[in-house]
Amino acid sequence: MSIATRREARRAERRRERAQADLPRSMRPSKAVKTITVVVLVVALVYFLFPIYWAIVASTKTPSQLTGSNGLWFAVPLNELPDAIAANYATLLGWTSDRFWRWVGNSLLYSCVSALVGTVVSVMAGYATAKFRFRGKGVTIGIIMAAMLMPATLLTIPQYAIFNALHLDNTMLAVIIPCCVSPFGFFLGRVYAQSSVPDELLEAARIDGAGEARIFFTMVLRLLAPAMVTIFLFMFVATWNNFLLPLMMLSSEDLYPVTLGLYGMVSLAVFNDRGALMMGALLGVLPVIILFLTLQRFWRAGLAAGAVKG
Amino acid sequence: MTAHTTTAPARRRRSPAARREERTGWLFMLPFVLLFLLVFIVPIGYAIYSSFFQQVATGGGAYGGGELVNRFVGLENFRYVVTSGEFWAGMGRVLLYTVIQVPLMIVAALVLAMLIDSFVVKHVSGFRLGYFLPYAIPGVIASIIWVYLYNGQISPIVKGLAALGVNVDFFASNVVLGSMVNITTWTFTGYNMLIFLSALQAIPHELYEAARIDGANGWQVAMKVKLPNVRGAALLAMLLSIVGTIQLFNEPQVMQTADPGISYSYTPMMMAFNTSRGFLTPKGDGPASAIAIVMAVIAGLLAMAYAFVERKVSES
Structure with a gap:
């Protein structure tokens, strides 16, 4: 996805908008159609956002306020809200024995490292299959693509056995290494290397005497930068969301990612501070939400590649 | 996005340049391939190997205590899985x-994508983002939030419905599966909607022009122009979703914390996990691997059956 194609996409969008304005009468929607559409879209929006809204409200409540007060609004006046939040925050840290931010830090570490390593190796492999001819290429691509259809969680059990045999279970590497490999990342890397690394540029660099490693790390990576952001995002979220893998691999609470830590709290029989837990849930998804909001267009780029190629 | 291949001059014999190209290609492949071997191929191989073994204690007498050894049991683990009532349940x-x-989920995502892409509503970016937002919530966290929203004591949904005279128990044994359906649908509909939206926006503008000249109305454009153009994306999303739902684990595992009715073998993936963890007998890698392999075979057969039916339907 070069700058030129992005500019073109924007131009296409503008053209569509103009087309909307001067639709022929036959295609112009009637008032009833318009109303129904808006109603459906708004109802769907309420469905998707209500649980998040409720979690925000609940995160300010004590257990008795959760059962006793109006579920749709805060239990205390707005000016007392900071105190209620502080109280629940203290409860949260108490339940986690002050491990909460450590868990968030672990999640960040696992997601960043595996997404970074995974992105670079995916792009390298994608570039190799897009721009070089070598024996066994077709078979290798076929196997990796087949792995995209493999139910990933089924692998977790034998992965645990392997890492256990290597004495790597209950280490950070046990979560990071399996998350470094993404057949979807390889697929995106290949598609982007095919479409946005011109052969002429590679030829010219070779004639100038540049080595292959230098060509890749100084030129190709720069050309593939937008693609790499997309792959990074997908792998980051996949690692952040992974539950079964850390559940299998990790036994010491100090290594837990935030998802597993919160699950551990919920599964305690005596646990009752649901409001504090909701606060943990919200704080724990904040990094991902920020990535979503700031890097929206890279999401769409990745999904578009999947849609068009599929 | 056209896929153009390398335009290097044809080299029939294996010239030094071709050999160098081969070496460079493999060097760039190497990190991914090594990791892929470690994370995919070796575990698959190990799962197949270990599925022929069971751990048994030797020498320890009736109360165990002996050393655990792997004993070759042939197809015993597979016999256990395919004759297990729990597995099939x-x-x-x-x-x-x-x-x-x-x-x-696919129909909801398609409808929302078509409505957003229709020429009816002007400002759609808020809707688009709102629908996609649940995808940012990890499945476990989403499940925890919904489990609370299903809880009669604290949920405004349950209380609101009760006030309207509708009493629902989201954990009742014949409802609980639907409660899980809702969690997954909530999380992934927006994701699939964005895929469809991308496919819709890739439709060349000329097609709309042509439809317009032919005097098509909005409904006809949606059905005759848009729908056929997102078919490919929809079928792929469907296939990936089928493969994904076979592995159902997070939602029931979290709901188990609130609902003792959900057993250790509620889904095959939970059964594999709990077998590997030793909460179910026979336990250990062998039976757990056998469960995973049978699941993979069933998922593969389903995917193939789906692809076959889909081709037959599109031919007729």
Whole structure:
């Protein structure tokens, strides 16, 4: 996805908008159609956002306020809200024995490292299959693509056995290494290397005497930068969301990612501070939400590649 | 996005340049391939190997205490899985879940994408973002939030419905699967909607022009121009969703914390996990691997059956 194609996409969008304005009468929607559409879209929006809204409200409540007060609004006046939040925050840290931010830090570490390593190796492999001819290429691509259809969680059990045999279970590497490999990342890397690394540029660099490693790390990576952001995002979220893998691999609470830590709290029989837990849930998804909001267009780029190629 | 291949001059004999190209290609492949071997191929190989073994204690007498050794048991683990009533009950639940959840989600995502892409509403970026937001919530956290929203004591939904005279127990044994369907649908509909939206926006503008000249109305454009153009994306999303739902684990695992009715073998994936963890007998890698392999075979057969039916339908 070069700058030129992005500019073109924007131009296409503008053209569509103009087309909307001067639709022929036959295609112009009637008032009833318009109303129904808006109603459906708004109802769907309420469905998707209500649980998040409720979690925000609940995160300010004590257990008795959760059962006793109006579920749709805060239990205390707005000016007392900071105190209620502080109280629940203290409860949260108490339940986690002050491990909460450590868990968030672990999640960040696992997601960043595996997404970074995974992105670079995916792009390298994608570039190799897009721009070089070598024996066994077709078979290798076929196997990796087949792995995209493999139910990933089924692998977790034998992965645990392997890492256990290597004495790597209950280490950070046990979560990071399996998350470094993404057949979807390889697929995106290949598609982007095919479409946005011109052969002429590679030829010219070779004639100038540049080595292959230098060509890749100084030129190709720069050309593939937008693609790499997309792959990074997908792998980051996949690692952040992974539950079964850390559940299998990790036994010491100090290594837990935030998802597993919160699950551990919920599964305690005596646990009752649901409001504090909701606060943990919200704080724990904040990094991902920020990535979503700031890097929206890279999401769409990745999904578009999947849609068009599929 | 055209896929153009390398335009290097044809080299029939294996010239030094070709050999160098081969070496460079493999060097760039190497890191990914090594990791892929470690994370995919070796575990698959190990799962197949270990599925022929069971751990047994030797010498320890009736109360155990002996050393655990792997004993070759042939196809015993597979016999256990395919004759296990629990396994098939779990598989039945998952298949029922798939049959309800996947079409529901894909149709909802398609409808929302078409409405957003229709020329009816002008400012759509807020809707688009709002629908996609649940995808940012990890499945476990989403499940925890919904489990609370299903809880009669604290949920404004349950209380609100009760006030209207509708009493629902989201954990009742014949409802709980639907409660899980809702969690997955909530999380992934927006994701699939964005895929469809991308496919819709890739439709060349000329097609709309042509439809317009032919005097088509909005409904006809949606059905005759848009729908055929997102078919490919929809079928792929459906296939990936089917493969995904077979592995159902997070939602029931979290719901188990609030609902003792959900057993250790509620879904095949939970059964594999709990077998590997030793909560179910026979326990250990062998039986757990056998469960995973049978699941993979069933998922593969389903995917193939789906692809076959899909081709037959599109031919006729």
